[in-house]
Amino acid sequence: MYATDFRMTHQRRLILEELKKVKTHPTADEIYVIVRKTMPRISLGTVYRNLEILSAMGLIIKIEGFGNQRRFDGNTNKHYHIRCIKCGKIDDLPEDAITNIEVDHNKIKGYSIYNHEIQLSGICEQCHNAK
Amino acid sequence: MYATDFRMTHQRRLILEELKKVKTHPTADEIYVIVRKTMPRISLGTVYRNLEILSAMGLIIKIEGFGNQRRFDGNTNKHYHIRCIKCGKIDDLPEDAITNIEVDHNKIKGYSIYNHEIQLSGICEQCHNAK
């Protein structure tokens, strides 16, 4: 038999490692810029493909809730995000910022529930001061 | 002085009314198909522009959290959504499905908070039966 598993290629590992390093929540093209410093001939398609695969593997998180550009997060611990509606920056929320949330699965008829996301939006300190 | 306000054009009113009629959460191009039945010469750009304006006016809701296509909701009462990860369908959650959520604004330093969204994902009844 031959492997049907994912292969950990140099490109895939680099993308994963760079994403784990940063505390921001970069887009695919921002990651493309970062990894090209180490691997100048990597293609944008490879970045997109691997970000999808890595998130399917559960090694990174895909953030789709803000704006129309996908973002990625190397931190796979369960946490929520807040985005500044002025500058678009995304920050992590502290773990204890949202508490007591209760989801009554019986109230949601027909669905088996897999996940929930919470996204806050507001204005960050910099943008508040800038105005 | 002349008006700096929004004008309620036929196009804008039609888009609003059709969106209020449906219980689904259509994309811009789905709304385009609907309104062309009444107003065949309306342009897709007009649909996009008015959906933005109507949501800025607070008359409709823009849903950005699911997938990479924007959706719109004529129901402006505060409510949450669930999406089927198989077929992509979006349903409203009953009001009492999520309770007790507490957001501690003091824990989120620097931000003034404007809004929060919650998005569940799961598998709907039809897709569950289909498998």
Add this chain to the structure above:
DNA sequence: TTATTATTAGTAAAAGTTATCATTACTAAT
């Protein structure tokens, strides 16, 4: 009415993502 200007239709362009395909490189069995 008339003057002003927001809005429109039509179209082009931009932005973001996915698909295609010949080539490369990883993996497992010989």
Add this chain to the structure above:
DNA sequence: ATTAGTAATGATAACTTTTACTAATAATAA
């Protein structure tokens, strides 16, 4: 080691979704 099989890559084209542009039109206040 060598080979066979196949997942992954780089390069690029194509596609989808959204935004921008512009001359013409239409809504509104005076």
